[in-house]
Amino acid sequence: MDMPDTAERLIRSTQELLWDRGYVGTSPKAIQQHAQAGQGSMYHHFAGKADLALAAIQRSAAELRAEAETALGGRGTALERIDAYLLRERDILRGCRLGRLAQDPDIVANEDLRQPVHETFDWLRQRLAGVVADGVRHDELPAGLDPDATAAAIAAVVQGGYVLARATSSPDSFARAIAGLRQLLGAISQHRQ
Amino acid sequence: MDMPDTAERLIRSTQELLWDRGYVGTSPKAIQQHAQAGQGSMYHHFAGKADLALAAIQRSAAELRAEAETALGGRGTALERIDAYLLRERDILRGCRLGRLAQDPDIVANEDLRQPVHETFDWLRQRLAGVVADGVRHDELPAGLDPDATAAAIAAVVQGGYVLARATSSPDSFARAIAGLRQLLGAISQHRQ
DNA sequence: GTCTATAAGAAGATAGAC
DNA sequence: GTCTATCTTCTTATAGAC
Numbered sequence: 001m002d003m004p005d006t007a008e009r010l011i012r013s014t015q016e017l018l019w020d021r022g023y024v025g026t027s028p029k030a031i032q033q034h035a036q037a038g039q040g041s042m043y044h045h046f047a048g049k050a051d052l053a054l055a056a057i058q059r060s061a062a063e064l065r066a067e068a069e070t071a072l073g074g075r076g077t078a079l080e081r082i083d084a085y086l087l088r089e090r091d092i093l094r095g096c097r098l099g100r101l102a103q104d105p106d107i108v109a110n111e112d113l114r115q116p117v118h119e120t121f122d123w124l125r126q127r128l129a130g131v132v133a134d135g136v137r138h139d140e141l142p143a144g145l146d147p148d149a150t151a152a153a154i155a156a157v158v159q160g161g162y163v164l165a166r167a168t169s170s171p172d173s174f175a176r177a178i179a180g181l182r183q184l185l186g187a188i189s190q191h192r193q
Numbered sequence: 194m195d196m197p198d199t200a201e202r203l204i205r206s207t208q209e210l211l212w213d214r215g216y217v218g219t220s221p222k223a224i225q226q227h228a229q230a231g232q233g234s235m236y237h238h239f240a241g242k243a244d245l246a247l248a249a250i251q252r253s254a255a256e257l258r259a260e261a262e263t264a265l266g267g268r269g270t271a272l273e274r275i276d277a278y279l280l281r282e283r284d285i286l287r288g289c290r291l292g293r294l295a296q297d298p299d300i301v302a303n304e305d306l307r308q309p310v311h312e313t314f315d316w317l318r319q320r321l322a323g324v325v326a327d328g329v330r331h332d333e334l335p336a337g338l339d340p341d342a343t344a345a346a347i348a349a350v351v352q353g354g355y356v357l358a359r360a361t362s363s364p365d366s367f368a369r370a371i372a373g374l375r376q377l378l379g380a381i382s383q384h385r386q
Numbered sequence: 387g388t389c390t391a392t393a394a395g396a397a398g399a400t401a402g403a404c
Numbered sequence: 405g406t407c408t409a410t411c412t413t414c415t416t417a418t419a420g421a422c
Binding site for chain 1: 406407
């Protein structure tokens, strides 16, 4: 268990702070303190706040994608894989690492910083749409169902569930939204074994 | 068309800036410039940034609630009223005035500032649940449907739709999520006239 | 009510020593 | 690679004149 090197600690610290406070709310000083790195260290390894944030966002995007893939690429029916995604462990009140950045004006205004966020959500929707399409192909889901729209609704319930949970300071709000979506999906499923 | 008085301009300016930049990203100076009010003016009318933000958030919460009520309290079947809510005009890429505040660490950390956000989302879910319950009562929607969970899912798709739209810089992402939800609701509805 | 002056501290770096 | 010094601008006010 060696201590990660300085650049690595800076990236990980920035990931944590971006998650909790966003880009606008995260200062270089706070990053340095969290990473136990000096001013000079940070500016030696990274050109500045934006450069470091880019590394952190790319890292978070890759992690998120891997976690989603674990659920969506698992075994089971389409509905079971969607359930695995919807019910996977989440730090609900902390929100989505990437989704929160979509609210940040300085992220949205900076094309470099926005790109990994954009790409990840594009990937997620396509990945979810693929699973929905599988469900339609195997007669689990009705033939008329639009995989892209359904996928977008699923991703939106998760992102919106986070918002509702934070707004009400209660993870229950997230759970309720997920339960509502699962009930709708269950109601239209063809229950084939 | 008189110019609103100073306190009023300060509140409206703060509403706009909170919407676009959040609490952490909004400085008193920016508010003063937007409102064309001086430093002394602002601190004469309000105790400080938090006090002014509270007034602005309460105002935005009341406005949002009134707009939702217009759609949800209109005439028509339950599904038509939900559609009216889902399809009402929105400034999609700007996001939700209140939902974006749920991401703000300084809002969540301050009970006074969080309260109007919390209350508004509680109200919205209950209001939506009432409409869903109406639908169940009138046999538009299946008897087994959980109104609270369905309401949470509907609110989450809207909030999440905003997140997806901002993440992808495209209002289409919002529209797709709404379309997905409407397709699910349509599929389970009983199509009674 | 509004204006200007003042101020302690943070934000986001740059420069040069070690 | 890391450290300290320095710098400009911004943040969030307070104080007192007008």
